[in-house]
Amino acid sequence: MINEEKSLNFLEEIIEEDIRKGKHGGRVLTRFPPEPNGYLHIGHAKSIVLNFGLAQKYNGKTNLRFDDTNPVTEETEYVDSIKNDIRWLGFQWTEELYTSDYFEILYGYAIKLIKKGLAYVDDSTPEEIAASKGTPTEPGKPTPYRDRSVEENLRLFEAMRDGKFPDGAKVLRAKIDLANPNMHLRDPLLYRIKHAHHHRTGDKWCIYPMYDFAHGQSDSIEQITHSVCTLEFVPHRPLYDWLIEQLEIFPSKQYEFARLNLNYTVMSKRKLLQLVNERHVEGWDDPRMPTISGLRRRGYTPASIRNFCERIGVAKRENIIDVGLLEFCIREDLNKTAWRRMAVLDPVKLVITNYPEGREEILSGENNPEVAGGEGERDIPFGRELWIEREDFMENPPKKFFRLAPGLMVRLKHAYIVKCDDVVKDATGSVIEIHCTYIPESKSGEDTSGLKVKGTIHWVSVAHAKTVEIRLYDRLFNVENPAAEEDFKASINPDSLQIIKSAYVEPDLLNADPGKGYQFIRKGYFTLDTKSPSDKLVFNRTVTLRDTWAKEMQKE
Numbered sequence: 001m002i003n004e005e006k007s008l009n010f011l012e013e014i015i016e017e018d019i020r021k022g023k024h025g026g027r028v029l030t031r032f033p034p035e036p037n038g039y040l041h042i043g044h045a046k047s048i049v050l051n052f053g054l055a056q057k058y059n060g061k062t063n064l065r066f067d068d069t070n071p072v073t074e075e076t077e078y079v080d081s082i083k084n085d086i087r088w089l090g091f092q093w094t095e096e097l098y099t100s101d102y103f104e105i106l107y108g109y110a111i112k113l114i115k116k117g118l119a120y121v122d123d124s125t126p127e128e129i130a131a132s133k134g135t136p137t138e139p140g141k142p143t144p145y146r147d148r149s150v151e152e153n154l155r156l157f158e159a160m161r162d163g164k165f166p167d168g169a170k171v172l173r174a175k176i177d178l179a180n181p182n183m184h185l186r187d188p189l190l191y192r193i194k195h196a197h198h199h200r201t202g203d204k205w206c207i208y209p210m211y212d213f214a215h216g217q218s219d220s221i222e223q224i225t226h227s228v229c230t231l232e233f234v235p236h237r238p239l240y241d242w243l244i245e246q247l248e249i250f251p252s253k254q255y256e257f258a259r260l261n262l263n264y265t266v267m268s269k270r271k272l273l274q275l276v277n278e279r280h281v282e283g284w285d286d287p288r289m290p291t292i293s294g295l296r297r298r299g300y301t302p303a304s305i306r307n308f309c310e311r312i313g314v315a316k317r318e319n320i321i322d323v324g325l326l327e328f329c330i331r332e333d334l335n336k337t338a339w340r341r342m343a344v345l346d347p348v349k350l351v352i353t354n355y356p357e358g359r360e361e362i363l364s365g366e367n368n369p370e371v372a373g374g375e376g377e378r379d380i381p382f383g384r385e386l387w388i389e390r391e392d393f394m395e396n397p398p399k400k401f402f403r404l405a406p407g408l409m410v411r412l413k414h415a416y417i418v419k420c421d422d423v424v425k426d427a428t429g430s431v432i433e434i435h436c437t438y439i440p441e442s443k444s445g446e447d448t449s450g451l452k453v454k455g456t457i458h459w460v461s462v463a464h465a466k467t468v469e470i471r472l473y474d475r476l477f478n479v480e481n482p483a484a485e486e487d488f489k490a491s492i493n494p495d496s497l498q499i500i501k502s503a504y505v506e507p508d509l510l511n512a513d514p515g516k517g518y519q520f521i522r523k524g525y526f527t528l529d530t531k532s533p534s535d536k537l538v539f540n541r542t543v544t545l546r547d548t549w550a551k552e553m554q555k556e
Contacts, residue, residue, distance in 0.1 A: 009313060009314040010314065010316060011050070011054060011226070011228065011255060011257065011314055012054070012057070014226070014255060015028060015054065015058055015226060016058075018225070018226075019058065023225075024223075024225045027060065027225060028054065028055055028058040028059070028060030028061075028225055028226065029055070029060055029061050029062070029063070029094075029222070029223060029224050029225045029226075030051040030052070030054055030055045030060065030061075030062045030063075030224065030225075030226055030227075030228060031051065031062060031063040031064070031065050031219065031222065031224050031227065032047060032048055032051045032052070032062060032063075032064055032065070032086070032093070033065045033066070033067050033099075033215070033218075034066060034067065034082050035066070035067045035068070035069075035070070035073075035074065036066050036067075036068055036074045036075065036076075036078035036079045036082060036199075037070065037073040037074050037075075037078060037269065038078060038269040038272065038273060038284070039078065039081050039082075039085075039272075039284040039285070039291045039292070039293055039294075040081070040082055040085045040086075040291065040292045040293075041267055041269075041272065041289075041290045041291045041292065042260060042262065042265075042267075042290045042291075042292070042295065042305070042308075042326070043259055043260040043261075043262075043267045043290075044085075044292070045085075045089060045260075045292055045305050045309055046259075046260040046309045046312070047228070047230070048085075048086055048089055048091060049089070049305075049306055049309040049310065050228060050257070050309070050314060051228055052086075052091040052093075053310075054226070054228070060225075061094035062091070062093055062094060063093055063094055063095045063096075063097055063222055063224070064082075064083070064086065064093035064095070064096050064097065065097040065098065065099065065218060065222070066079060066082075066097070066098045066099065066100075067099050067211065067214065067215070067218075068098050068099055068100050068198070068199065068200065069099050069100075069208050069209055069210070069211065069214050070194075070208065071194065071196040071197060071198040071199065071208065072194065072196050074198075074199055075199060076199050079199070081284075081293060083096075084293075085292040085293060085296075088292070088296060088302055089292070089302050089305065089306065090302050090303075090306065095222075097218075097222065098200060099209075099214050099218050100198065100200045100201050102214075102217070102218055102221055103201065103204075103205055103209075105217075105221060106209050106213065106214060106217055106218075107161065107207075109213075109217055109243075109247050109249075110157065110172060110190055110191060110209075110213070111154065111157070112247060113174065113190070113246060113247070114150060114153045114154055114157060114172075115150060115154070116246065117150060117175065118174060118175050118176075118246055119153065119172055119173065119174050119175060119190060120145060120146055120147075120148050120153050120172070120173055120175055121145065121148060121152075121153050121156040121157055121160070121170050121171070121172055121173075122143055122145045122146070122170065122171050122172075122173050123145055123169065123170050124143045124144075124145065124171075125168070126168070128143065129143065129171070129173075129189075132178075133178070133183060133186045133187070134178065134179075134186065136181070136183065139178055139179035140178035140179070140186045140187070141178065142178060146175065146187070156170065157172055157191075160172070160191070160193055160206075160207050161205075161206070161207050163195065163206045165193055166193070166195070167192075167193050167194055167195055168192075168193065169193060170193060171189050171190075171191060171192050171193070172189070172190045172191035172207075173187045173188065173189055173190060174187055174188050174190055174239075174242075174243070175187060176188070176239075176242065182235055182238055182239075183235070184212070184235050184236055184238065184239050185238055185239055185242070188210070188212055188239060189210050189212075190209065190210055190212075190213040191207050191208065191209055191210065191213070192207070192208060192210065193206060193207055194206065194207070194208050212236055212239050212240070212243075213243065215227075215236075215240065216239075216240040216241075216243055216244055216252060216254070217243065217244070217247070217249065219252035219254075220244055220247075220249040220250040220251070220252045221249075221250075223250050223252070224252045225252070225253075226253065226255060227240075227252050227253060227254045227255065228254075228255050228256075228257060229254055229255070229256050229257075230256060230257060230258070230259035231256050231257065231258055231259060231316070231318060232259070233254065233256055234256050236254075237254050237256070240254050241254075256316070257314050257315065257316065258314075258315040258316060258317055258318050258319065259318070260309075260312065260321060261318065261319065261320045261321065262290065262320070262321050262322075262323045262326070263320050263321070263322055263323055263480040263481065264323050264475045264476070264477050264478075264479070264480060264482070265290050265323060265475075265476070265477065265482070266290075266477070266482050266483050266488055267290060267483075268483065271483065271488060272284075272289065272290075272291070274489070275289070275489070278489070280489060280492060281476070285297050287299075287471070287473045287529075287540050288473055288474075288475075288476040288496050288497065289476070292305070296515075296530075297529065297530050297531075297540065298473060298527070298540055298541075298542050299330075299334075299515075299517055299525060299526065299527030299540060299541075299542030299543075300330050300542065301330065301333050301334070301337070301517065303333050304326075304329045304330040304332070304333040304334075305326075305329070307329045307332070307333065308325060308326050308329040311325065311329065312325070320480075320481070323475065324547055327543050327547065328547075330525070330542060330543050331525070331543055331545070331546075333517075334517045334519065334525045334542065334543075335370055335519075336368075336370055336371065337368070337517055338368065338517035338518055338519040338525055339367040339368055339375065339378075339516070339517075339518050339519070340365065340366065340367065340368060340369065340518075340519050340521055341378075341505065341506050341508065341509055341518050341519070341520055341521070342380070342413065342458040342459060342460055342505070342506050342520070342521050343458075343460070343468075343470070343503055343504065343505040343506070343509070343520040343521075343523060343526075343539075344387040344388060344389055344458070344459065344460050344465075344503060344504045344505075345389065345470055345500050345503045345523060346389055346390045346391065346500075347387040347388070347389070347390065347460075347503075347504055348387070348388060348389075348390045348393065348431060348432070348433075348434065349385060349386070349387060349432065349433045349434070349462065350385070350386045350387070350388045350404075350418075350433075350434045350436060350459065351384065351385050351386075351433055351434070351435050351436070352384050352385075352386070352418060352436055352437065352438045353421070353435050353436065353437055354437045354438060355383070355384040355438055356384070357384055358384075359383070359384065360381060360382065360383045360461075360463070361381075361382050361383075362379045362380065362381055362382070363379075363380045363381075363382050363414050363415055363444070364377045364378070364379060364380065364414070365377060365378060365380050365413075365414040378506075378508050379508070380414055380461075380506060380508075381461045381463070381464040381507065382415055382461055383461045383462065383463050383464070385461070385462040385463065386412070386459040386460065386461055386462060387459060387460045387461075387462055387465055387504045388404070388434070388457055388458070388459045389457070389458070389522075390431075392404055392410075392457045393405065393420070393423075393431065393434055395423065395431065402453075402454040402455035403455045403457055404418075404420045404434060404436075404455075404457065405420060406420050406421070406422065406423070407419070407420065408420055408455075409451065409453050410453055410455040410456065410457050411442070411444070411453050411455070411456045411457075412456075412457065412458075412459050413444075413456055413457065413458045413459065413521060414444050415443070415444060415459070416438040416439060416440070416442045416443055416444075417438065417439045417442035417447075417449065417451055417453055418436040418437065418438045418439070419436055419437050419438075419439075420434060420435075420436050421435050421436060421437055422435050423435065439451060457522075458521045458522055458523075460504045460505060460506060464506075464507050465504035465505065465506075465507070466504070466505050466506070466507050466509065466510055466537075467502050467503070467504060467536070468503055468504075468505050468509070468536065468537045468538065468539055469499065469500065469501055469502070469503070469536060469537070469538045469539070470499070470500040470503045470526070470538075470539050470541070471497060471498070471499055471500075471529070471538060471539070471540050471541065472497070472498040472499075472500070472541045473496065473497055473540060473541050473542075474493060474495060474496050474497075474498075475493055475496060476492060476493055476496045477491050477492060477493055478491055478492075478493040479491040505520075505539075509537070509539075510537065512527075512528040512537065512539075513528065514527070514528045514529070514530045514532070515527065515528075515530075516528070517542065518539075519545075520539075522545070523545070524541050524542070524543060524544045524545050525541070525542040525543050525544075525545070526539045526540060526541050526542060527539065527540055527542055528540075
């Protein structure tokens, strides 16, 4: 059960100590509690991998609990997307729960606090409440409503539930300590009035618990043993503990870890929603978005994301992770799993003048040479006319240019060695055809020519090529910390998407499956877009073959 070879993170140390002491009977129950007000992003993936991973390691369980206490921003669409993302990452929850399942219990908890003289109804405005809390260096002052009687508070709170007051007219606050150095303990809000339709409870409720009141109590109701949150909830922990203690309920415990921060990325749901609403991106699943659905559409695999989350580890201190590590993880995974195919993105025609006209042959190539056996082979049609990349030819090449140029020879991948003889140009002087001769004895796998060449280029047969659209995605922002900018949208990378309307690919790619990774030889890793129309396939670039971003930034 316990991996002795790898050092434990601080949460594993806590859990193992709890198990050793027999705490909670050695039981481990974690939870993942998203608010259904947007799509999950890579930061949530870290929390998912951590919570589900801890439970799996210690033979425990994990609940999925939707924190649906704000009916204005929550939608069933988000609930469905969250469940889909978790399953896609490779995890399955024990119970699917909702904070709204506990609204009646939470209401009863609030009544209990009122009866104990630990909660009161306050008619103050939000501005008056904020002012009454004081500052970190000055104690707060009670509002005129702090000393209402238990009976009056019970009557008013019931009237709040019955819908007798408009939004914002009253709130329920805990009565704790207006001089406490922790501002969260200066009579925090427990309930607010919100006349809004709830995606599950409809119009049954018009008062809703605040996060701090719902969170710990929901943990307790479910008897969560280890409630894992991010570091911004450290100041909330004393209130979490105070409420559980005063309510005398199951003593769930909160533990905090550093959230995931990525450079060249924004992780705020509010900012991501801005990008969607203002149409800077196509939607929540735009392949440039850090959402799990966006990463999936771009071609990231569950294994690569899990590996990334495990590599960055669990820390107690905030830091910024280089997005290059995420890109490394997907390259590493796709190198082992992606099938190799040839695609020409910027074509120029190559004519093999000594190859018989009308002749065609079928060559073969391994699907994945990184795997023993190559995962089988595919047929590659070959003929007299080929498309090659324009950048693979130079009329006046520099030294150490090992591709095509007049008088130079290269190997055509999986095919023959060819020698460039001359070119055909249009009226503007642009090369429109490259004329070559081939060496019949140099066929790949059967080469008896004795020739050695330093360059190999890819190609696609003109007669058999299929036309597709290629979308070259890159990082959405061109500064390391866009969230720190005065206007984060001003740092959007104008080259984050380049569309090639007509690229040529092997005919085998017409059978490509969405979600399957392909390495377009020498060009990068690609996947068929999940929204690709049937009449013209669209391929998204997942990642380049190597990290070119640092070099590009140095040019600026």
